[in-house]
Amino acid sequence: xxxxxxxxxxxxxxxxxxxxxxxxxxxxxxxxxxxxxxxxxxxxxxxxxxxxxxxxxxxxxxxxxxxxxxxxxxxxxxxxxxxxxx
Numbered sequence: 001x002x003x004x005x006x007x008x009x010x011x012x013x014x015x016x017x018x019x020x021x022x023x024x025x026x027x028x029x030x031x032x033x034x035x036x037x038x039x040x041x042x043x044x045x046x047x048x049x050x051x052x053x054x055x056x057x058x059x060x061x062x063x064x065x066x067x068x069x070x071x072x073x074x075x076x077x078x079x080x081x082x083x084x085x086x
Contacts, residue, residue: 001049001050001051002020002034002049002050002051002052002066002083002085003047003048003049004047004048004049004068004080005045005046005047005048006018006038006042006045006046006048006070007042007043007044007045007046008038008041008042008046008070009041009042009043010041011038011039011040011041011072014072014073015037015038015039015072016037016038016070016071016072016077017035017036017037017038017070017071017072018034018035018036018037018038018048018068018069018070019032019034019035019068019069019070019071020032020033020034020035020050020066020067020068021033021066021067021069022052022056022057022060022064022065022066022085023064023065023066023067023082024060024061024062024063024064024065025061025062025063025064025065026061026062028060030067031056033050033052033053033056033066034050034052036048052066052085057086060086063084063086064084064085064086065082065083065084065085066082066083066085067079067080067081067082067083068080068083
């Protein structure tokens with residue numbers, strides 16, 4: 001289970017999207033494990049929790065991490081450090 005809190009401000013025309021990518025120590029390519037869009041400002045932190053499906057981890061070797069990214073359109077607004085999950 002991955003949990004975090006998100007605060008988003010100054011949203012204009014483009015929605016802001018929180019994306020959680022599963023990133024492996026030895027590849028393969030990152031995979032989107034979770035995604036949520038925000039279309040209005042959040043004045044207080046919004047709790048976000050999700051589980052990475054076991055099928056997604058099944059054939060991935062080595063350590064696995066989640067990297068959270070907030071982006072508005074093509075612009076990256078914020079990115080977390082890698083969070084070890086396996």
